Amino acid sequence: METLMRIGAFAKRFGVPQSTVRYYIQRGILIPEKRNGQHLFPESCINDMERVMEFKSLLFSLDNILELLTLHRKFNLSQKSDVDAYMRLLIQHKDYLQEELSTAVKQEERLRQMEAMVRSITASSSVQ
Numbered sequence: 001m002e003t004l005m006r007i008g009a010f011a012k013r014f015g016v017p018q019s020t021v022r023y024y025i026q027r028g029i030l031i032p033e034k035r036n037g038q039h040l041f042p043e044s045c046i047n048d049m050e051r052v053m054e055f056k057s058l059l060f061s062l063d064n065i066l067e068l069l070t071l072h073r074k075f076n077l078s079q080k081s082d083v084d085a086y087m088r089l090l091i092q093h094k095d096y097l098q099e100e101l102s103t104a105v106k107q108e109e110r111l112r113q114m115e116a117m118v119r120s121i122t123a124s125s126s127v128q
Contacts, residue, residue: 004033004040014049024052029066048073060093 010032011018024030025039030048032039048069055065071077071086 002042004042005046007032007039007041010041010045010049013046014053024049027062027066029062029069058093059097064089064093 005013007018007021011021014021021030021039025032029052030041030045032041032045034040051069051072052065055068060068068086068089071082071089074082077083077086
């Protein structure tokens with residue numbers, strides 16, 4: 001028989017507040033069993049939460065995480081159309097991150113220019 005975790009132990013295992021776990025349940029990101037008003041988390045929820053943590057570390061939105069999990073849950077990506085949709089989401093997110101990185105590099109360069117300008121002003125005016 002499969003061991004089921006209560007919400008407190010589940011949240012502790014992943015280092016998140018119970019309120020986050022409840023929110024994920026509300027959004028359909030996690031789908032635990034419910035007995036006597038208590039959420040009980042089987043191995044499938046542990047696997048899903050591991051995926052959630054990985055996707056969050058890659059800066060995916062919760063909407064995209066839900067979509068990716070749904071595609072994965074649906075026949076475990078055994079359908080070509082599901083694999084294609086999954087890959088499309090990954091590629092779109094990679095493209096988004098590349099755009100964000102490009103923007104961040106430009107912002108960093110602008111900040112360096114501003115810093116150099118302030119240093120040259122303070123050096124030439126010998127600000128005390």
